[in-house]
Amino acid sequence: MTQQPKIITIVGAGMWGSALGALASRNHHHVRLWSRNSTESLAAVIADADVILSAVSMAGVPPIIEKLKTYGIPEKVILVTATKGLDPQTTLTPSRLWQQAFPHHRVVVLSGPNLSKEIQQNLPAATVVASSNVAAAETIQIIFASEKLRVYENSDPLGAELGGTLKNVMAIAAGVCDGLHLGTNAKAALLTRALPEMIRVGTYLGAEAETFFGLSGLGDLLATCNSPLSRNYQVGYRLAQDQTLDEILGNLEGTAEGINTTQVLIKIATEQNLYVPIATQVYRLLKGEISPQTAVKSLMERELKPE
Ligand SMILES: NC(=O)C1=CN([C@@H]2O[C@H](COP(=O)(O)OP(=O)(O)OC[C@H]3O[C@@H](n4cnc5c(N)ncnc54)[C@H](O)[C@@H]3O)[C@@H](O)[C@H]2O)C=CC1
Ligand SMILES: O=C(CO)COP(=O)(O)O
Numbered sequence: 001m002t003q004q005p006k007i008i009t010i011v012g013a014g015m016w017g018s019a020l021g022a023l024a025s026r027n028h029h030h031v032r033l034w035s036r037n038s039t040e041s042l043a044a045v046i047a048d049a050d051v052i053l054s055a056v057s058m059a060g061v062p063p064i065i066e067k068l069k070t071y072g073i074p075e076k077v078i079l080v081t082a083t084k085g086l087d088p089q090t091t092l093t094p095s096r097l098w099q100q101a102f103p104h105h106r107v108v109v110l111s112g113p114n115l116s117k118e119i120q121q122n123l124p125a126a127t128v129v130a131s132s133n134v135a136a137a138e139t140i141q142i143i144f145a146s147e148k149l150r151v152y153e154n155s156d157p158l159g160a161e162l163g164g165t166l167k168n169v170m171a172i173a174a175g176v177c178d179g180l181h182l183g184t185n186a187k188a189a190l191l192t193r194a195l196p197e198m199i200r201v202g203t204y205l206g207a208e209a210e211t212f213f214g215l216s217g218l219g220d221l222l223a224t225c226n227s228p229l230s231r232n233y234q235v236g237y238r239l240a241q242d243q244t245l246d247e248i249l250g251n252l253e254g255t256a257e258g259i260n261t262t263q264v265l266i267k268i269a270t271e272q273n274l275y276v277p278i279a280t281q282v283y284r285l286l287k288g289e290i291s292p293q294t295a296v297k298s299l300m301e302r303e304l305k306p307e
Contacts, residue, residue, distance in 0.1 A: 003139075003143065005030055006030070006051060007029070007032070007048055007050050007051070008049065008050065008052075008143065009034060009046050009049040010031060010033045010034065010053045010054075011034050011035075011054045011055070011064055011068075011292050012034075012054060012272070013033045013055075014056070015117070016082055017033060017035075017056075017082075017120040018033065018116075019116040020082060020144070021033045022119075022120065023146065023149060024143055026146060027145075032045040036060070039135075041265075042067060046071060046077075050077065050225070051077065051078045051079075052078075052079055053081075053093070054082065054098070055080070058083055058084075058085025058087065058255075058257055060096065061094050061258070062087060067196035069101055069102075073105070075104050075105055077105065078105070078106050078107075078140065079098050079106065080109075080129075080140055081107065081109055081110070082087030082109075082110045082111070082159070082260075084164040084165045085112065085165055085168075085257040086260070086261050086265065086268075087264070088263065088264050091268050093158060093161045094161065095107050095158065096158070107131060107136075107156040108129050108131040108136050108140045108157070109128075109158075110127060110128070110140065111128055111130070111161055111164035111220065112125070112164070113126070113127075113215060113219040113220045113223030114127050115223060115224075115229045117148070117229050118229065120150055123219075124148050125150075126149070126151070127149060127150075127151055128152050128153075128214065129144070129152070129153055130154035130155065130156055130159070130160035130161070130216070131157050132155065133156065137155075138152070141153050152214075154214070154216070156207060156211040158205065159208050159210075159217070160216040161216075162198070162201070162202040162205060163212050163217030163221075164216055165237075165257070166198040166202065167198065167217070167221040167224050168258030169258050169279050169282050170191070170197075170224075171221075171225050171233045171236065172232050172233070172235050172236035172239075172256075172282050172286070173194070173225075173236060173281070173287075174187065174191065174236060175233040175236025175237035175238070175239070176236040176240045176295065176296070177190050177236075177240075177296075178236075178237055179236060179237040179238065179240025179241050179292070180240045180292055180293070180296065182296065190225075191222070191225055193277075193278065194278055197276055197278055198217065198221070200274060201268070201269065201276065204274055213280060231252055231254055231255065231256040232257070234252060235249075235252070237257065239285060239286075239292055240292045245259075260283050263283070263286075265279050266280065269292065278299065281295035281296075282295070283297055
């Protein structure tokens with residue numbers, strides 16, 4: 001489908017922001033990529049923008065929102081969030097933070113099985129744009145869709161966002177599983193049990209269960225938990241190889257959001273009494289309380305229960 005070229009400001013020029021910028025540029029949109037190290041001011045790059053897309057890591061979302069709030073962004077501007085994380089202060093997802101700060105703007109979540117290095121190599125992929133405003137989601141769908149990226153529209157932004165966010169915790173567990181060479185049966189069991197754990201949390205927080213069976217849920221779980229390109233998977237894999245978290249983070253390319261997400265998820269689960277056995281072991285492992293081997297043993301020796 002053709003569309004008039006739009007001005008798209010991408011805030012966050014890391015791996016994902018850059019890959020998304022390249023996709024929109026290829027579709028002949030005017031892309032302005034901004035990061036906190038840019039010489040251009042944020043005010044200048046958002047001027048006249050049709051779309052502001054945030055691809056900053058979770059830690060950068062609250063400060064960027066605060067900064068943008070001071071600029072008085074016109075209500076016609078569509079806000080897109082591509083961050084996969086949870087805010088430690090409020091435990092809210094990025095889209096909720098954006099919507100709270102800009103209650104009259106249309107907010108769209110972009111999330112799916114999208115390892116940025118594969119997207120940068122122009123390999124085929126699919127993703128989801130989700131919003132309570134269908135027209136806004138469709139606008140973003142057309143901006144990014146190409147013969148190399150199939151973009152699906154969805155009306156459950158929270159579900160799409162939580163799929164991409166919660167699977168990062170599971171990707172750490174999957175990395176441990178592979179790092180310990182536990183085999184294909186163990187990996188299948190882990191990923192299959194990870195999905196209902198994500199759904200339990202997601203539906204409690206208000207997402208639709210069905211969304212987790214789509215690209216932004218199961219799709220992203222499979223991509224991230226099976227690829228050494230995933231930073232979260234790398235964290236788990238290297239912990240299983242007896243590296244310390246500090247050593248791993250010292251030479252990790254980009255952000256592994258699952259580390260922060262695990263802390264916030266355990267806070268929510270503890271307060272709300274949600275059963276999250278895999279996340280609990282990841283949490284204890286990240287805190288250095290247990291070894292990878294003990295994490296596996298604890299999962300296996302739990303009380304027997306129906307599936
Ligand atoms: N790389 C990937 O394959 C994908 C990443 N994502 C998500 O996109 C987000 C960004 O990921 P990457 O680009 O890979 O990370 P990255 O580490 O390469 O880039 C992070 C960006 O956020 C900015 N940032 C961090 N803290 C900030 C702060 N306090 N203020 C302003 N800006 C700040 C950094 O300057 C940088 O531009 C994460 O939430 C990640 O889960 C989503 C899909 C794919
Ligand atoms: O979200 C991603 C793929 O969809 C990227 O995963 P990592 O952040 O673990 O690299």
